Amino acid sequence: MDKYTDLIHQTFDFPTEEFTVENNELHFNGIPLMDIIKKYGTPLKLTYLPKISSQIQRAKRLFNEAIEKLDYNGTYTYCYCTKASHFSFVMEEALKNDIHIETSSGYDMQIVRALYKKGKINKNTYIVCNGFKRKRYRQWITELINEGFVNCMPILDHLGEIDYYKEHVNAKTKVGIRLASDEEPKFEFYTSRLGVRYNDVIDLYEQQIKPDNRFELKMLHYFINTGIKDTSYYWSELSRFVHKYAEVKKVCPELDTIDIGGGFPIKTSIQADYDYKYMTEEILRTIKRICNEEGVPEPNIFTEFGIFTVGESAANIYSILDEKLQNDKELWYMIDGSFITNLPDAWALNQRWPLLAINHWDKEYRKIQLGGMTCDSQDYYNSEMHSFQVFLPKIPKEEPLYIGFFHTGAYQEQLSGYGGIKHCLIPSPQHILVDRDEEGNLKTWQFAPEQSSEAMLRILGYEV
Structure with missing residues (x-):
């Protein structure tokens, strides 16, 4: 039998x-x-x-060991992508591990407030505010900034988004810009609907951000739907993104961070078949190599793992x-x-x-x-x-x-x-x-x- x-x-x-x-x-x-x-x-x-915490600690260990091995001159910051699971027990378990938050909705701002009231986060916690934002989302981001959440960072998703912050923000504000990545060749369209065109980034900085001393461009952000995979498509998009970082860094000295998004996979079968150590080291090696070629310092790195954290x-x-x-x-x-x-x-x-x-x-x-x-x-x-x-x-x-x-x-x-x-x-x-x-x-x-x-x-x- x-x-x-x-x-x-x-x-x-x-x-x-x-x-x-x-x-x-x-x-x-x-x-x-x-x-x-x-x-x-x-x-x-x-x-x-406990699996949530162990996954976070695993990723932190992978990046910090790679930073030490490669003598990478930048820091690593782990953000949890809230849209993967908004449940309070997930958020509170994740936040036991000295992490930060990436959001995609106005209602996320109310979760931020609830976590702050319970003492789970403080006003120094990074709140990386992603997504295409309707007025309510922009309003609640602005309220947090004005209340002293010094690392609440709107990631500009289109050219007109900053107009609202210019009108309503009254505190020093860190901002980021999301770059519109190209989709993989077999996708139904060529370029992501999210983010700013590569060709518009420097103009957005020089014309809209630099002249206003309330705003400081600190981060460039990108994400590709396929996740972090050992494919020519992933490496070409990452390289393109890092080259753009170097170009912007040369005209924007305060820029010092990149967010490479989420994308660490989880096991969809009983057996693991993904080399996390190799991929982490190769990501840092690629960033370091391009920055050295371009003559700019290596950036600090943020990730925003969602599926990897809780899946x-x-x-x-x-x-x-x-x-x-x-x-x-x-x-x-x-x-x-x-x-x-x-x-x-x-x-x-x-x-x-x-x-x-x-x-x-x-x-x-x-x-x-x-x-x-x-x-x-x-x-x-x-x-x-x-x-x-x-x-x-x-x-x-x-x-x-x-x-x-x-x-x-x-x-x-x-x-x-x-x-x-x-x-x-x-x-x-x-x-x-x-x-x-x-x-x-x-x-x-x-x-x-x-x-x-x-x-x-x-x-x-x-x-x-």
Whole structure:
């Protein structure tokens, strides 16, 4: 008999640091998942808070070691990209690690205020304000600056944005400029809609920023959608950006920082296949080389990692409700949730995550399709990153099978509209948080129960 445990051990170098099996049951970062299921039931979203801190410390270590190895004459600053997950428990865990914040919405400014009131940040914390900004966003940025948040830094996204700050800011203000990167060749358009054209940057500085002594251009910012990858496209865009930094630095002495955006990937399969150390060193080596060629000092470096910070901290756990054999060959396992509503990137972007059975590792495995609970034909999951198929254990009679999708901590709640109305009124699952006390013992609590029918009916305008 071909057991599920044999399949996993033959396919991967297993167990891993985060995935282990005891008594045919899966543990995730040392968490016995069956204990969580027995206590809370399914479906559920689980967030393991210590993973957030360990990821931040990992990136800091990578950059600081590369700075020392290459004798790089600049500092490194870690920002968390709030749009990856705005939950208070994510923000507060991340901020334990002496980091800063990157925002993309006016409402982020109210989160900044809430964090300040709770003592989680101070007026020296960097608030890197990105995005195309409507009036409300610009207004709330300005209010923070005028109240003494000395490192609240608007990143100018178009030529007219600074006009509002000129009219309303009454304090010394650091600003940045986002450069519009070119998209990868196979993209549907050539240049990002975000940022200022390369050819307009120096004119924007000399005509709009330099003449006003309230404003100081401190940062150039760029980001590419593909993330930080070892491709000719990434290296060419980074080189182009650093050359522009050197050009602007020569006319703007106070410019001393670049923000290279986010883009460190997370594991979408059980096995890691990304060389973080090589990429970090090569980024710094490229920046240092170009700056030396151009005769300008190396800049300080900011990153704004979102997915990397929070992605690997979470899992979505489901029960298999039943199985259905269709057309004599397609076997469907039906989950007690929905991919469209709970994991929308699986539906919209064909995103894949590590998928593992939580129990019954000693049972025979079979090829299956996974079906969600909505009536939509697109609510399915039938391939993994390492395979165009999905294999899971056979379901014993009278014994449920539980499965987990892992590394689902970034964007899924934001995209699905957490606590709102979902397709076919599938509720948001309960959310369970897991942490460790000072002795390393696990502690769990329910952040939010499963969304209720009453909550949905109120949103829809029905009297309840």
